[in-house]
Amino acid sequence: MTNAIEVHSVTRTYGRVRALDTVSFAVPEHSILGLLGRNGSGKTTIMSIIAGQDRPSSGQVDVLGHTPFEHAPTLAQISYVRDNQRYPDDYRLHHVLRIAPDFAPNWNCDVAEELTDGFRIPAKTPIKKLSRGQLSSIAIVLGLASRAPITLLDEPYLGLDVTARALFHRMLLHDYGQHPRTIVLSTHLIEESASLFDRVVILEQGGVAMNGDQDDVLASAWVMSGTKDAVAELVADRPVLQRNTVGGLTSITADFALDDATRIRARDLRVQFAPASLQDLVAAYGSSDTDSTDVKVAERA
Protein backbone atom coordinates (compact mmCIF):
# COMPACT_ATOMS: atom_id res chain seq x y z
CA MET A 1 0.00 0.00 0.00
CA THR A 2 1.34 3.43 -0.89
CA ASN A 3 1.52 6.18 1.68
CA ALA A 4 -0.70 9.22 1.25
CA ILE A 5 1.16 11.15 3.94
CA GLU A 6 4.78 10.77 5.06
CA VAL A 7 6.21 12.73 7.95
CA HIS A 8 10.02 12.55 8.13
CA SER A 9 11.76 13.70 11.35
CA VAL A 10 9.71 16.86 11.61
CA THR A 11 10.70 19.36 14.27
CA ARG A 12 8.78 22.58 14.83
CA THR A 13 9.95 25.16 17.31
CA TYR A 14 8.23 28.38 18.30
CA GLY A 15 10.99 30.44 19.91
CA ARG A 16 12.18 28.24 22.74
CA VAL A 17 9.17 25.93 22.66
CA ARG A 18 9.66 22.64 20.85
CA ALA A 19 6.12 21.81 19.70
CA LEU A 20 7.30 18.83 17.63
CA ASP A 21 10.54 16.96 18.09
CA THR A 22 11.74 14.69 15.25
CA VAL A 23 8.28 13.32 14.55
CA SER A 24 8.05 10.56 11.93
CA PHE A 25 5.07 8.52 10.81
CA ALA A 26 3.29 7.54 7.62
CA VAL A 27 -0.37 7.27 6.73
CA PRO A 28 -1.21 4.62 4.12
CA GLU A 29 -3.64 5.66 1.41
CA HIS A 30 -7.31 5.31 2.44
CA SER A 31 -6.47 4.85 6.10
CA ILE A 32 -8.50 6.42 8.87
CA LEU A 33 -5.87 7.57 11.34
CA GLY A 34 -6.60 8.61 14.92
CA LEU A 35 -4.17 11.35 16.00
CA LEU A 36 -4.23 11.18 19.79
CA GLY A 37 -2.49 12.70 22.77
CA ARG A 38 -2.93 15.24 25.52
CA ASN A 39 -3.54 18.96 25.10
CA GLY A 40 -0.31 20.54 23.87
CA SER A 41 1.18 17.27 22.64
CA GLY A 42 1.50 18.64 19.08
CA LYS A 43 -1.61 17.34 17.30
CA THR A 44 -2.72 20.65 15.77
CA THR A 45 0.87 21.63 14.90
CA ILE A 46 1.48 18.49 12.86
CA MET A 47 -1.95 18.82 11.21
CA SER A 48 -1.21 22.41 10.14
CA ILE A 49 2.07 21.25 8.64
CA ILE A 50 0.43 18.34 6.79
CA ALA A 51 -2.21 20.82 5.55
CA GLY A 52 0.53 23.09 4.20
CA GLN A 53 -0.50 25.96 6.45
CA ASP A 54 2.75 25.86 8.38
CA ARG A 55 6.31 24.71 7.69
CA PRO A 56 8.52 22.47 9.82
CA SER A 57 11.64 24.07 11.35
CA SER A 58 13.45 20.97 10.12
CA GLY A 59 12.44 17.69 8.55
CA GLN A 60 10.04 17.06 5.71
CA VAL A 61 6.40 16.27 5.04
CA ASP A 62 5.19 14.64 1.82
CA VAL A 63 1.50 14.65 0.98
CA LEU A 64 0.64 12.62 -2.14
CA GLY A 65 4.34 12.80 -3.00
CA HIS A 66 4.81 16.57 -2.65
CA THR A 67 5.69 19.09 0.02
CA PRO A 68 2.29 20.73 0.53
CA PHE A 69 3.48 24.21 1.57
CA GLU A 70 2.66 26.68 -1.23
CA HIS A 71 2.15 23.83 -3.69
CA ALA A 72 -1.30 24.59 -5.16
CA PRO A 73 -2.00 21.21 -6.85
CA THR A 74 -1.36 19.41 -3.55
CA LEU A 75 -3.30 21.95 -1.47
CA ALA A 76 -6.33 21.39 -3.73
CA GLN A 77 -6.30 17.75 -2.62
CA ILE A 78 -6.41 18.63 1.08
CA SER A 79 -9.37 19.55 3.22
CA TYR A 80 -8.46 21.03 6.60
CA VAL A 81 -10.78 22.91 8.89
CA ARG A 82 -9.20 24.19 12.08
CA ASP A 83 -11.04 23.66 15.33
CA ASN A 84 -11.08 27.45 15.80
CA GLN A 85 -11.83 28.36 12.17
CA ARG A 86 -12.85 32.04 11.85
CA TYR A 87 -15.40 33.32 9.34
CA PRO A 88 -16.08 36.88 8.14
CA ASP A 89 -18.32 38.69 10.65
CA ASP A 90 -21.50 38.92 8.60
CA TYR A 91 -21.31 35.38 7.18
CA ARG A 92 -24.24 33.00 7.41
CA LEU A 93 -24.33 29.31 6.51
CA HIS A 94 -25.26 29.88 2.86
CA HIS A 95 -22.26 32.18 2.32
CA VAL A 96 -19.95 29.43 3.50
CA LEU A 97 -21.65 26.79 1.38
CA ARG A 98 -21.46 29.05 -1.67
CA ILE A 99 -17.72 29.69 -1.53
CA ALA A 100 -16.69 26.24 -0.27
CA PRO A 101 -16.72 24.60 -3.75
CA ASP A 102 -14.14 27.17 -4.93
CA PHE A 103 -11.65 25.58 -2.55
CA ALA A 104 -12.76 21.97 -3.04
CA PRO A 105 -12.76 20.58 -6.59
CA ASN A 106 -14.69 17.44 -5.53
CA TRP A 107 -17.33 19.35 -3.53
CA ASN A 108 -20.61 17.41 -3.24
CA CYS A 109 -23.80 19.38 -2.59
CA ASP A 110 -25.87 16.36 -1.58
CA VAL A 111 -23.47 15.43 1.22
CA ALA A 112 -23.42 19.05 2.39
CA GLU A 113 -27.21 19.25 2.37
CA GLU A 114 -27.74 15.96 4.18
CA LEU A 115 -25.30 17.03 6.88
CA THR A 116 -26.61 20.58 7.37
CA ASP A 117 -30.13 19.12 7.73
CA GLY A 118 -29.01 16.34 10.03
CA PHE A 119 -26.99 18.71 12.22
CA ARG A 120 -29.87 21.24 12.21
CA ILE A 121 -27.49 24.12 11.55
CA PRO A 122 -29.56 27.35 11.63
CA ALA A 123 -29.43 28.94 8.17
CA LYS A 124 -30.33 32.49 9.14
CA THR A 125 -28.20 33.04 12.22
CA PRO A 126 -24.88 34.83 11.62
CA ILE A 127 -22.09 32.31 12.08
CA LYS A 128 -20.42 34.36 14.81
CA LYS A 129 -23.51 33.80 16.95
CA LEU A 130 -23.53 30.00 16.57
CA SER A 131 -22.71 27.73 19.47
CA ARG A 132 -19.51 25.72 19.77
CA GLY A 133 -21.31 22.57 18.63
CA GLN A 134 -22.88 24.31 15.64
CA LEU A 135 -19.46 25.63 14.58
CA SER A 136 -18.11 22.09 14.81
CA SER A 137 -21.01 20.95 12.64
CA ILE A 138 -20.05 23.46 9.92
CA ALA A 139 -16.46 22.27 10.07
CA ILE A 140 -17.65 18.69 9.55
CA VAL A 141 -19.86 19.70 6.60
CA LEU A 142 -16.86 21.40 4.97
CA GLY A 143 -14.57 18.47 5.78
CA LEU A 144 -16.81 15.70 4.44
CA ALA A 145 -18.55 17.43 1.52
CA SER A 146 -15.13 18.44 0.14
CA ARG A 147 -14.47 14.75 -0.62
CA ALA A 148 -10.78 15.67 -0.58
CA PRO A 149 -8.32 12.78 -1.01
CA ILE A 150 -6.66 14.05 2.19
CA THR A 151 -9.20 15.01 4.85
CA LEU A 152 -7.86 16.44 8.10
CA LEU A 153 -10.33 16.80 10.97
CA ASP A 154 -9.01 18.58 14.04
CA GLU A 155 -11.20 17.94 17.09
CA PRO A 156 -14.38 17.58 15.02
CA TYR A 157 -16.46 16.67 18.09
CA LEU A 158 -16.06 19.83 20.18
CA GLY A 159 -19.46 20.66 21.66
CA LEU A 160 -21.33 18.20 19.41
CA ASP A 161 -24.35 16.48 20.89
CA VAL A 162 -24.57 12.69 20.91
CA THR A 163 -26.98 12.47 17.96
CA ALA A 164 -24.75 14.69 15.85
CA ARG A 165 -21.67 12.61 16.73
CA ALA A 166 -23.41 9.43 15.59
CA LEU A 167 -24.55 11.15 12.39
CA PHE A 168 -20.99 12.28 11.74
CA HIS A 169 -19.66 8.72 12.13
CA ARG A 170 -22.35 7.31 9.89
CA MET A 171 -21.87 9.92 7.17
CA LEU A 172 -18.09 9.65 7.33
CA LEU A 173 -18.13 5.89 6.80
CA HIS A 174 -20.98 5.95 4.31
CA ASP A 175 -19.36 8.59 2.11
CA TYR A 176 -15.96 6.94 2.52
CA GLY A 177 -17.57 3.79 1.11
CA GLN A 178 -18.51 5.70 -2.04
CA HIS A 179 -15.32 7.76 -2.20
CA PRO A 180 -12.45 6.28 -0.23
CA ARG A 181 -10.01 8.86 1.06
CA THR A 182 -7.26 9.27 3.63
CA ILE A 183 -8.55 10.70 6.88
CA VAL A 184 -6.63 12.06 9.86
CA LEU A 185 -8.82 12.77 12.87
CA SER A 186 -7.65 14.19 16.20
CA THR A 187 -9.84 13.80 19.25
CA HIS A 188 -10.03 13.36 23.00
CA LEU A 189 -13.24 11.31 22.75
CA ILE A 190 -11.23 8.17 22.28
CA GLU A 191 -13.62 5.54 23.59
CA GLU A 192 -16.30 6.69 21.20
CA SER A 193 -14.20 6.99 18.07
CA ALA A 194 -11.64 4.21 18.59
CA SER A 195 -13.46 1.72 16.37
CA LEU A 196 -13.26 4.15 13.41
CA PHE A 197 -9.48 4.06 13.29
CA ASP A 198 -7.48 1.41 11.52
CA ARG A 199 -4.29 3.27 12.47
CA VAL A 200 -3.27 5.41 15.41
CA VAL A 201 -0.50 7.86 16.27
CA ILE A 202 -0.13 8.82 19.93
CA LEU A 203 1.82 12.03 20.49
CA GLU A 204 3.35 12.89 23.84
CA GLN A 205 5.17 16.18 24.46
CA GLY A 206 5.92 16.69 20.78
CA GLY A 207 7.22 13.17 20.13
CA VAL A 208 5.64 10.00 18.77
CA ALA A 209 4.86 7.64 21.67
CA MET A 210 3.10 5.06 19.52
CA ASN A 211 2.44 4.65 15.81
CA GLY A 212 0.91 1.81 13.85
CA ASP A 213 -2.03 -0.39 13.04
CA GLN A 214 -4.52 -0.08 15.94
CA ASP A 215 -4.73 -3.84 16.39
CA ASP A 216 -0.92 -4.11 16.54
CA VAL A 217 -0.62 -1.15 18.89
CA LEU A 218 -3.06 -2.77 21.32
CA ALA A 219 -1.82 -6.34 20.88
CA SER A 220 0.60 -6.33 23.77
CA ALA A 221 -0.92 -3.60 25.95
CA TRP A 222 -2.85 -4.56 29.06
CA VAL A 223 -4.14 -3.36 32.40
CA MET A 224 -3.45 -5.31 35.58
CA SER A 225 -4.86 -4.79 39.04
CA GLY A 226 -4.51 -6.43 42.41
CA THR A 227 -2.65 -6.05 45.68
CA LYS A 228 0.48 -3.94 45.57
CA ASP A 229 2.84 -6.82 46.40
CA ALA A 230 1.28 -9.27 43.93
CA VAL A 231 1.40 -6.78 41.05
CA ALA A 232 4.98 -5.85 41.93
CA GLU A 233 5.99 -9.53 41.84
CA LEU A 234 4.41 -10.08 38.41
CA VAL A 235 5.84 -6.97 36.82
CA ALA A 236 9.29 -7.47 38.37
CA ASP A 237 11.66 -4.92 36.79
CA ARG A 238 9.82 -4.54 33.50
CA PRO A 239 8.71 -1.05 32.38
CA VAL A 240 5.28 0.21 33.36
CA LEU A 241 3.49 3.09 31.58
CA GLN A 242 1.18 4.13 34.37
CA ARG A 243 0.68 3.06 37.94
CA ASN A 244 -2.18 3.97 40.27
CA THR A 245 -1.99 3.02 43.91
CA VAL A 246 -4.71 3.49 46.49
CA GLY A 247 -3.80 2.04 49.87
CA GLY A 248 -2.71 -1.56 49.31
CA LEU A 249 -4.23 -1.84 45.81
CA THR A 250 -2.44 -1.10 42.58
CA SER A 251 -3.46 -0.98 38.96
CA ILE A 252 -0.95 -0.60 36.15
CA THR A 253 -1.00 -0.14 32.41
CA ALA A 254 1.92 -1.71 30.58
CA ASP A 255 3.01 -2.73 27.12
CA PHE A 256 5.09 -5.90 27.00
CA ALA A 257 4.26 -9.48 26.11
CA LEU A 258 2.96 -11.59 28.98
CA ASP A 259 4.09 -15.22 28.94
CA ASP A 260 1.77 -18.06 30.00
CA ALA A 261 3.70 -18.64 33.24
CA THR A 262 3.06 -15.03 34.30
CA ARG A 263 -0.63 -15.40 33.45
CA ILE A 264 -0.97 -18.53 35.56
CA ARG A 265 0.92 -16.93 38.43
CA ALA A 266 -1.40 -13.88 38.12
CA ARG A 267 -4.42 -16.12 38.58
CA ASP A 268 -2.91 -17.71 41.69
CA LEU A 269 -2.11 -14.27 43.11
CA ARG A 270 -5.70 -13.11 42.42
CA VAL A 271 -4.48 -10.39 40.09
CA GLN A 272 -6.87 -9.42 37.31
CA PHE A 273 -5.64 -8.44 33.92
CA ALA A 274 -7.42 -7.37 30.78
CA PRO A 275 -6.44 -6.03 27.37
CA ALA A 276 -5.92 -2.25 27.50
CA SER A 277 -8.33 -0.15 25.47
CA LEU A 278 -7.01 2.59 23.21
CA GLN A 279 -8.22 5.07 25.83
CA ASP A 280 -6.25 3.28 28.59
CA LEU A 281 -3.15 3.38 26.45
CA VAL A 282 -3.43 7.06 25.51
CA ALA A 283 -4.09 7.99 29.16
CA ALA A 284 -1.07 5.93 30.23
CA TYR A 285 1.28 7.52 27.72
CA GLY A 286 0.05 10.94 28.80
CA SER A 287 0.88 10.38 32.45
CA SER A 288 4.48 11.54 32.64
CA ASP A 289 4.76 10.27 36.19
CA THR A 290 5.10 6.51 36.02
CA ASP A 291 5.99 6.19 39.68
CA SER A 292 3.55 5.24 42.34
CA THR A 293 1.04 8.04 42.71
CA ASP A 294 -0.99 7.76 45.86
CA VAL A 295 -4.45 9.22 45.54
CA LYS A 296 -5.03 11.50 48.47
CA VAL A 297 -8.64 12.49 47.78
CA ALA A 298 -10.14 9.49 49.49
CA GLU A 299 -8.31 10.20 52.71
CA ARG A 300 -9.61 13.73 52.96
CA ALA A 301 -13.24 12.65 52.77
Next chain:
Amino acid sequence: MFTGGGPIYQQLADHIAEDIMAGTYSEESSVPSTNEYAVFYQISPITATKSVNLLVEQGVLYKKRGIGMFVATGARDRLHKLRRSEFRKEYVAPLVHEARLLEINRRQLAEMIDQENKK
Protein backbone atom coordinates in the same frame (compact mmCIF):
# COMPACT_ATOMS: atom_id res chain seq x y z
CA MET B 1 -20.29 -1.91 19.83
CA PHE B 2 -16.78 -3.37 19.59
CA THR B 3 -14.93 -2.26 22.69
CA GLY B 4 -12.31 -4.15 24.64
CA GLY B 5 -11.79 -7.87 24.24
CA GLY B 6 -9.17 -8.07 21.55
CA PRO B 7 -8.68 -6.67 18.06
CA ILE B 8 -11.79 -5.20 16.40
CA TYR B 9 -11.26 -7.16 13.18
CA GLN B 10 -11.25 -10.37 15.23
CA GLN B 11 -14.44 -9.37 17.02
CA LEU B 12 -16.26 -8.65 13.76
CA ALA B 13 -14.96 -11.90 12.21
CA ASP B 14 -16.23 -13.81 15.28
CA HIS B 15 -19.56 -12.06 15.01
CA ILE B 16 -20.01 -12.98 11.33
CA ALA B 17 -18.88 -16.55 12.08
CA GLU B 18 -21.47 -16.83 14.88
CA ASP B 19 -24.16 -15.54 12.51
CA ILE B 20 -23.22 -18.24 10.01
CA MET B 21 -23.23 -20.98 12.68
CA ALA B 22 -26.61 -19.76 13.97
CA GLY B 23 -27.98 -19.93 10.43
CA THR B 24 -28.56 -16.19 9.97
CA TYR B 25 -26.63 -16.53 6.72
CA SER B 26 -27.04 -19.93 5.11
CA GLU B 27 -24.46 -21.54 2.88
CA GLU B 28 -24.25 -20.02 -0.61
CA SER B 29 -26.19 -16.93 0.51
CA SER B 30 -24.63 -13.47 0.46
CA VAL B 31 -23.37 -11.55 3.50
CA PRO B 32 -23.34 -7.74 3.82
CA SER B 33 -20.51 -5.88 2.06
CA THR B 34 -17.50 -4.57 3.95
CA ASN B 35 -18.80 -1.03 3.48
CA GLU B 36 -22.14 -2.02 4.98
CA TYR B 37 -20.40 -3.62 7.95
CA ALA B 38 -18.24 -0.51 8.32
CA VAL B 39 -21.20 1.88 8.37
CA PHE B 40 -23.40 -0.37 10.51
CA TYR B 41 -20.82 -1.10 13.21
CA GLN B 42 -19.06 2.26 12.80
CA ILE B 43 -15.66 0.78 12.17
CA SER B 44 -12.97 1.61 9.64
CA PRO B 45 -13.65 -0.04 6.24
CA ILE B 46 -10.04 -1.23 6.29
CA THR B 47 -10.75 -3.09 9.54
CA ALA B 48 -13.95 -4.58 8.08
CA THR B 49 -12.01 -5.75 5.03
CA LYS B 50 -9.49 -7.40 7.34
CA SER B 51 -12.30 -9.35 9.09
CA VAL B 52 -13.76 -10.54 5.80
CA ASN B 53 -10.32 -11.50 4.46
CA LEU B 54 -9.72 -13.60 7.57
CA LEU B 55 -12.93 -15.54 6.91
CA VAL B 56 -11.97 -15.93 3.25
CA GLU B 57 -8.60 -17.41 4.32
CA GLN B 58 -10.47 -19.84 6.57
CA GLY B 59 -12.61 -20.93 3.65
CA VAL B 60 -15.78 -19.62 5.29
CA LEU B 61 -16.56 -16.84 2.80
CA TYR B 62 -15.70 -16.48 -0.85
CA LYS B 63 -15.91 -13.62 -3.28
CA LYS B 64 -18.01 -13.52 -6.43
CA ARG B 65 -16.36 -10.84 -8.49
CA GLY B 66 -18.62 -7.85 -8.98
CA ILE B 67 -21.45 -9.36 -6.92
CA GLY B 68 -20.27 -9.67 -3.34
CA MET B 69 -19.26 -12.03 -0.56
CA PHE B 70 -20.93 -15.40 -0.13
CA VAL B 71 -20.95 -18.11 2.51
CA ALA B 72 -18.98 -21.13 1.26
CA THR B 73 -20.46 -24.63 1.16
CA GLY B 74 -19.25 -26.47 4.24
CA ALA B 75 -18.61 -23.19 6.11
CA ARG B 76 -20.53 -24.31 9.19
CA ASP B 77 -18.57 -27.54 9.53
CA ARG B 78 -15.31 -25.68 9.09
CA LEU B 79 -16.29 -23.13 11.73
CA HIS B 80 -17.36 -25.84 14.16
CA LYS B 81 -13.97 -27.49 13.85
CA LEU B 82 -12.11 -24.22 14.29
CA ARG B 83 -14.14 -23.10 17.27
CA ARG B 84 -14.24 -26.43 19.12
CA SER B 85 -10.52 -26.30 19.73
CA GLU B 86 -11.02 -22.85 21.30
CA PHE B 87 -13.97 -24.03 23.38
CA ARG B 88 -11.92 -25.84 26.01
CA LYS B 89 -9.55 -22.95 26.60
CA GLU B 90 -12.14 -20.16 26.44
CA TYR B 91 -15.07 -21.77 28.26
CA VAL B 92 -14.20 -25.05 30.01
CA ALA B 93 -11.02 -23.84 31.70
CA PRO B 94 -12.60 -20.77 33.38
CA LEU B 95 -15.66 -22.85 34.31
CA VAL B 96 -13.56 -25.46 36.08
CA HIS B 97 -11.49 -22.76 37.77
CA GLU B 98 -14.57 -20.96 39.09
CA ALA B 99 -16.20 -24.23 40.19
CA ARG B 100 -13.10 -25.14 42.17
CA LEU B 101 -13.12 -21.73 43.84
CA LEU B 102 -16.78 -22.23 44.87
CA GLU B 103 -16.13 -25.83 45.95
CA ILE B 104 -18.63 -27.15 43.45
CA ASN B 105 -17.76 -30.78 42.80
CA ARG B 106 -17.85 -32.66 39.53
CA ARG B 107 -21.26 -34.24 40.18
CA GLN B 108 -22.88 -30.89 41.07
CA LEU B 109 -21.35 -29.33 37.97
CA ALA B 110 -22.74 -32.11 35.80
CA GLU B 111 -26.19 -31.61 37.35
CA MET B 112 -26.10 -27.91 36.53
CA ILE B 113 -25.17 -28.68 32.94
CA ASP B 114 -28.08 -31.14 32.73
CA GLN B 115 -30.46 -28.52 34.08
CA GLU B 116 -29.26 -25.93 31.56
CA ASN B 117 -29.74 -28.46 28.78
CA LYS B 118 -33.38 -28.98 29.76
CA LYS B 119 -34.21 -25.28 29.36
